[in-house]
Amino acid sequence: MSIIRNDLGKTSCSVGRLFLLVAGISVYTLVIADYPAIAQKGLEQEAADRGLDLLRVIAQKPTFTQTFQNYGFDSPEQATDLKFGRPLQIYWVRLDRLRQFHSESDAQQLLEPPFEVMYPVKARGEVTSSITVRSSQNQKTWKASRFGAANLIRRLTQFPQYKNSNSSFVVRIPGFNLYFLGDHIKGQFMLTAIANRPKFHWEAGQTLPAQQVFSRLVSAAKARGDGPG
């Protein structure tokens, strides 16, 4: 009797394991493989957390008092009670693709796949610094690679398009040193300027359709010299 029970038990166990194996593979295939961002989310956050631990130690060490400026702080005392604000994924726009842009183009298509996430760092509730984590080319590893950039992160986080949104992100156009807050508002891809650009006729805080912003940049992109800038 006990032998029969054991055999039955083994059989049911094997079936259960097989079922769970199939279920596991299905879950992986349907969820994780379809949405790689979900799989990577943890790695980004881990890298940022390690960066924040590092920032806490560096900025508060009395022996490092001369270096706190590099990490976005006005004083070592300022670097207490550090917390993250909502992170911003960074999408780049290449100059060569901008040159090809025309009024019928899809503005969304200009965005390169993101490999950087900028984490605002709050000290005593105020955004004072940032940590940017970057992924390797295969997106398997993430590392906190940039610290500080206080004036950039303060500007990026000061607008309602950051404060009142859970979906805004950064659009960066290195060819013109331009940064925008991007978002989808009522189905339209919109960009909020974070700096004044009289040349392109927008002011800091102004929100425009991405299509319009990119269109205004096309002729300047075509005219831009091939040197560093």
Added chain:
Amino acid sequence: MRRLLVSILMLALFLSPSLAGSLLADDTSPPAPPSGLIIREGGEKSPAPPAAHPDGVRIPQGKKVDPCRSFAIFQLPLNWAPVDPTKQQGWITPKKQEGYQLCWAATTEMAVNFYGTNLPQCQQVNDVFFTGTSKCCPNSNILTISGCDNTRWDLPKTEFESSGFHVRTDIKITDWSQIKTYLCEKQSPFLYFFQPADTEHIILVRGYNRSVNHVFIVDPLDPDLGPSIAAYDFDDMFKGGENHTRDFLDICPEGAAAANGGSCP
């Protein structure tokens, strides 16, 4: 439909913890220990062997303490005060780029200003694009006069040379010993070129924290946002993470380099 199937499967797993446990049991490994922070107070425990000069000459180590070898942190000081730029020596005064394409002029201005030479960005633009005129000065003209906000592939090398400065453009930094040589031993900032997306940008390097593998930089960034001060990961900058293209090193007045056999003292 897919989402529904996934939800059912997830629910099944949730309601059968013992079964789920048996499936995961073989794959359960102890979590990796948190990576520790190794911050060495005051210096490196085991100093590296004497750094090699780019020309292959060993830098002799005497009995005296060599601060560049003994301490993990070095930085050329910052000076934010708006003082007479012609009297600044030994300080880095962060400058924003006054045009959208003038990172070359802003970093050159900061580098030569370190030696007490005043070379405004608008003057550099005049030198290069409108020789013999003052078209792009004062500064506010850069963004309003056509052609003043401009760049060219040979910049800023020609500007350094025409302003009486020595600069080496044939070395690309790849290791810490070079950073120490040019920043700490020669007490001079250098220009780091990299390529975000498909255009080149220049930032000024002014220090490092070897303990945590960081390099201290000034990015001229933007006419409106102003210069940005930051710490970048060394490996990301020099070991392939960033698209590092070249460096401008060994910057000093030409006379000083000539008196020192062709390189900065």
